[in-house]
């Protein structure tokens with residue numbers, strides 16, 4: 001873990017205790033999760049109780065204490081998506097990635113989770129990969145999505 005990165009984030013926020021949530025967001029976006037070492041260092045440096053950092057980290061769903069995949073796949077399981085066979089979509093991602101929902105691939109490339117209504121039910125079934133949204137996803141599209149991000153990951157790793 002690079003504590004210099006955490007240090008940089010702290011400096012960007014002028015070590016301001018009131019910016020703790022923003023700092024946690026930045027740490028999460030750098031590491032894809034909130035490493036324990038980072039939380040300890042952050043709370044010590046800006047002098048807030050570690051328990052405060054942990055309570056925020058566990059309260060907000062956007063934060064994770066476990067590594068998330070570089071590409072975080074979310075399959076909507078809200079009612080509209082559920083009736084359009086979202087379960088089969090989710091199962092196919094699990095089969096292709098060899099992980100269960102809630103897990104991350106060992107290479108940390110993909111994380112898989114189910115979410116409740118994403119607010120675009122007209123596009124059901126809906127899948128998001130990070131900021132990208134896919135609507136009316138059919139089973140063959142699942143293969144395409146995985147391949148697309150595997151390729152993108154390989155390209156990103158080279159640069």
Ligand code: FES
Nearest residue numbers: 076078081117118
């Ligand atoms: S139920 Fe899936 S987007 Fe609303």
